[in-house]
Amino acid sequence: MNPYEWRLIARLSLHNLLNHRVKSLIIGVIILMGSFLVVVGTAMLDSIESSMSRSIISSLAGHLQVYSNKGKDELAIFGGMMMAAEDIGKMPDFKQVKQTLSADPNVKAIIPMGIDFATIFSGNEIDDVLEDMRKAAKINDQAALTDLRRKLMQLVSMMRQEFTQQLKITSNIKKYTDGLKELDVVSAPEFWKDFETNPLPVLDHFDSKIAGLAADGVLYYFRYVGTDLAAFQENFDRLKIVRGEMVPKGKRGFLFNNKILEDYVKNKVARDLDWIHRKIIEDQKPHNDSEVRTRIRQNMRQFRKVTFQLTPANAEKLEAELDNILKETPRAPVTDPKDDFSKNFAPLDPNSRESRLNRKLQDFLWVDSGNIARRYEFFYKVVAPMIKLYPFNAGDTITLRGLTKSGYMKAVNVKVYGVFEFEGLGKSDLAGGHSLMDIMTFRDLYGFLTDDKKKELAEIKSETGIKEVNQDNAEAELFGSAATPIEKAAESDGTFDEFAGLQLTGQKEFQDALMARSFDQEAVDNGVALNAAIILKDPGKLRETQMRLEETAKAAKLDLKVVDWQKASGIVGQFVVLVRVVLFIAIFIIFAVALVIINNSMVMATMERVMEIGTMRAIGAQSRLVLTLFLSETLLLATISGGLGAFLGAGFISWLGRQGIPAVTDILVFLFSGPKLFPEWGVQNLVIAFAMILMISLISTFYPALIATRIRPAVAMSPKE
Amino acid sequence: MSAPIVQLSNVVKEYPLGHVTVTALDGVSLDIDAGDFITIAGPSGSGKTTILNMIGCVDVPTRGEVVVDGQPTRTLSDRALTSLRLHKLGFIFQSFNLIPVLSVAQNVEFPLLLQGHIGAAERKKRVAEMVEKVGLTPQSGQRPSELSGGQRQRVAIARALVTRPRIVMADEPTANLDSVTGQNIIELMRHLNETEQTTFIFSTHDPKVMAHAKRIVRIKDGKVEDDGRGNASNNQAAA
Numbered sequence A: 001m002n003p004y005e006w007r008l009i010a011r012l013s014l015h016n017l018l019n020h021r022v023k024s025l026i027i028g029v030i031i032l033m034g035s036f037l038v039v040v041g042t043a044m045l046d047s048i049e050s051s052m053s054r055s056i057i058s059s060l061a062g063h064l065q066v067y068s069n070k071g072k073d074e075l076a077i078f079g080g081m082m083m084a085a086e087d088i089g090k091m092p093d094f095k096q097v098k099q100t101l102s103a104d105p106n107v108k109a110i111i112p113m114g115i116d117f118a119t120i121f122s123g124n125e126i127d128d129v130l131e132d133m134r135k136a137a138k139i140n141d142q143a144a145l146t147d148l149r150r151k152l153m154q155l156v157s158m159m160r161q162e163f164t165q166q167l168k169i170t171s172n173i174k175k176y177t178d179g180l181k182e183l184d185v186v187s188a189p190e191f192w193k194d195f196e197t198n199p200l201p202v203l204d205h206f207d208s209k210i211a212g213l214a215a216d217g218v219l220y221y222f223r224y225v226g227t228d229l230a231a232f233q234e235n236f237d238r239l240k241i242v243r244g245e246m247v248p249k250g251k252r253g254f255l256f257n258n259k260i261l262e263d264y265v266k267n268k269v270a271r272d273l274d275w276i277h278r279k280i281i282e283d284q285k286p287h288n289d290s291e292v293r294t295r296i297r298q299n300m301r302q303f304r305k306v307t308f309q310l311t312p313a314n315a316e317k318l319e320a321e322l323d324n325i326l327k328e329t330p331r332a333p334v335t336d337p338k339d340d341f342s343k344n345f346a347p348l349d350p351n352s353r354e355s356r357l358n359r360k361l362q363d364f365l366w367v368d369s370g371n372i373a374r375r376y377e378f379f380y381k382v383v384a385p386m387i388k389l390y391p392f393n394a395g396d397t398i399t400l401r402g403l404t405k406s407g408y409m410k411a412v413n414v415k416v417y418g419v420f421e422f423e424g425l426g427k428s429d430l431a432g433g434h435s436l437m438d439i440m441t442f443r444d445l446y447g448f449l450t451d452d453k454k455k456e457l458a459e460i461k462s463e464t465g466i467k468e469v470n471q472d473n474a475e476a477e478l479f480g481s482a483a484t485p486i487e488k489a490a491e492s493d494g495t496f497d498e499f500a501g502l503q504l505t506g507q508k509e510f511q512d513a514l515m516a517r518s519f520d521q522e523a524v525d526n527g528v529a530l531n532a533a534i535i536l537k538d539p540g541k542l543r544e545t546q547m548r549l550e551e552t553a554k555a556a557k558l559d560l561k562v563v564d565w566q567k568a569s570g571i572v573g574q575f576v577v578l579v580r581v582v583l584f585i586a587i588f589i590i591f592a593v594a595l596v597i598i599n600n601s602m603v604m605a606t607m608e609r610v611m612e613i614g615t616m617r618a619i620g621a622q623s624r625l626v627l628t629l630f631l632s633e634t635l636l637l638a639t640i641s642g643g644l645g646a647f648l649g650a651g652f653i654s655w656l657g658r659q660g661i662p663a664v665t666d667i668l669v670f671l672f673s674g675p676k677l678f679p680e681w682g683v684q685n686l687v688i689a690f691a692m693i694l695m696i697s698l699i700s701t702f703y704p705a706l707i708a709t710r711i712r713p714a715v716a717m718s719p720k721e
Numbered sequence B: 001m002s003a004p005i006v007q008l009s010n011v012v013k014e015y016p017l018g019h020v021t022v023t024a025l026d027g028v029s030l031d032i033d034a035g036d037f038i039t040i041a042g043p044s045g046s047g048k049t050t051i052l053n054m055i056g057c058v059d060v061p062t063r064g065e066v067v068v069d070g071q072p073t074r075t076l077s078d079r080a081l082t083s084l085r086l087h088k089l090g091f092i093f094q095s096f097n098l099i100p101v102l103s104v105a106q107n108v109e110f111p112l113l114l115q116g117h118i119g120a121a122e123r124k125k126r127v128a129e130m131v132e133k134v135g136l137t138p139q140s141g142q143r144p145s146e147l148s149g150g151q152r153q154r155v156a157i158a159r160a161l162v163t164r165p166r167i168v169m170a171d172e173p174t175a176n177l178d179s180v181t182g183q184n185i186i187e188l189m190r191h192l193n194e195t196e197q198t199t200f201i202f203s204t205h206d207p208k209v210m211a212h213a214k215r216i217v218r219i220k221d222g223k224v225e226d227d228g229r230g231n232a233s234n235n236q237a238a239a
């Protein structure tokens, strides 16, 4: 083709586009929408993927994860299909792994990890009060002791009422008569006569005789990551301490996940109030929405979860405060009988202060859309400080229980230093579930100790004066004779249970001594890890680094698997892949439809232009000119409308990027890695759109263009037949 | 006299039509001299258009040979035939066949652009001259749809002649025009035949149009009845 022919083609295509307006408009609009969709869709996905990858990578996964290739299951950091822990094998010598893989030029850091489940038992009300009294006794705070003693006696009197009640209905008469006898003992004034001077024997008595009578506490089951916390904090910038502090370097310690505390552990009244508040204020649900109504009614009934915890002084104070807030925030008159919760009120005895407070608190918890905001604020300002909002707080020591890898129960005490969240993932159920602790505690809990560690523990034991006793007895004493599978430590290869053979009385001192010890980096590295996160210097070279590391590990006979963050994160990481597939299927369908429509209208247009094309051929146009003309007409149209669509798409994304797309569900919070997604577009989105448009227009024009080139010049000679 | 510019020898054209074969030309032999102004006449269905298709190289004969300007066309490829049409032939159609989206000047310029080697200044000059010759200078910016039938056919004539072809083919150029306009068109063609030394071959039913021809070839049922030189197709020897 010569330049003049090109010029002719340009002239003809342009004129034809302008003159065949309907055809141009139909095809143009389809291509415009298609390219708009491709740009918006792929840009959204890219943005979601990059924000998700950012939060996955910088919360737990790192760029790559390395773990043993001997395990039965695949690593799923954020959980796989089952709620149980996966068996991913172990890396017996993390130090060797770290040394071998750190040599790679693109590796910035390798952080050891151990992910598993553990349980924590939160004590009952009596346990809590006793613990507070011990603290007060330590600093000799008489005022607090007096107040707490009254609270304790209130609990005793409640238990007495309940036991008397139970006696009437139970078959287990002995349990409750014995219990009542014990309660009588502690209710007698002579039991308390030396309390002011020497409170500890009294508290011990309560611990051993009374606490066990009270209702059970709650067992929490949750996922944790044991890791090199210092390295973790350095490399995972999503980690944010929301209360308390970071575990100091070289110390054993535990960090609670805020999401878990808020959603599962927090005081139930507070949790339900949070929920009602969120539904009404954020989700704009009315208070007579059936779900909300049920929750309000339920919250009214559980008022005791607050009143149980009040000291008499606080109860008095709260009653006065409630009088005010009830006056200030009246409910709207009830019109629908379904909204009348007054039958949920406990019976009122005007002469009993307790009964009056109960009624007022219930009245307070009976919220509606009009007063929820102010009552919510009141709850956190006035009520929350009087109660224990969370059973575990920074500064507490908790007992973690877990199954060692050989299957027997272990318990480790560890200090809670604070509460954290992964920024962005904070609100998401899918990925917000891990708590953090140091790797030494993990190894203890999981049952992996090195010889050095064993020796160290032996030293601590002798320093704290713990004597070995019969191992089977110790297990039974420590964990009760529950049906926990008990194995002899000596028989289980590689495992060592520092509790096996410890006397119960020495236990606390031993644990305290253990927690007080510091450990160095050598101790952190020198031991077992289940998996390790690898942070890269240049994440752009993830694939090649992954391959190189696999080679390196193979050469060093390390039996390791190296996977990328997406694979390592479990089903969560596959989500984007899934969404991408869905989007591409959608785009494919739209384009298939577009293809048919464009093809049809092109064929029709070609039929109408048979005479014109025949004439061109007759007066000397080669068939390739006709072909080029057809292709260029479509390409011109596609470029203009596709370009416009892509431009609008990019503009739309930019606009969304400024506004932010709110994540209205928890899944979206996770996908968006935060409360809002601020999407961005990149050249690659335009390139994809352009490539698709090109493909579609070429394919859809191919057949009509072929027809056109087959038009013979002779048709020009014979007028319409 | 020099060799004829068009030679048809024993041209047979058959069209398959369902199960039967229609013989449109049945052994036509004909010589046409350069500079002639010749009409092919005959009743409807006699094969006029088919003869012009053969001469104009827009179709190929089933049998026989067509030689155009000394070039035998039998073995030529589609590309070569197209090129031959572009450089040696001009076409005027019964229904004008202008490109509707192009202006008068652009329509006339069309084949010059196809030829590829003529610069912008030269193109402009030749288009202007040609438009002038057909008397459409004031309309040169207009679209075909804005013109009358006669004006459109003038554009077609300009387009056919702008490349200075050896032969101009015109299949019933006046059939879609009223008789006065038809007369004018034929007169214009005749004038150009004189001034440009271009061979014109056209077909017509119309005796008034026929009257302008220098030579009349009469055909009937695909055979030459009278070649205008007193010969019938069957007894004419190849020159």
Ligand SMILES: Nc1ncnc2c1ncn2[C@@H]1O[C@H](COP(=O)(O)OP(=O)(O)OP(=O)(O)O)[C@@H](O)[C@H]1O
Residues within 6 Å of the ligand: B015, B016, B017, B022, B023, B024, B042, B043, B044, B045, B046, B047, B048, B049, B050, B051
């Ligand atoms: N493409 C074709 N397919 C089949 N038969 C055809 C075709 N073109 C022409 N014919 C037949 O060939 C014969 C000659 O047709 P042609 O068009 O050459 O006649 P004509 O003299 O030009 O007629 P008219 O005056 O009606 O234009 C006719 O019988 C016609 O039906």
Ligand SMILES: [Mg+2]
Residues within 6 Å of the ligand: B048, B049, B050, B171
């Ligand atoms: Mg005809």
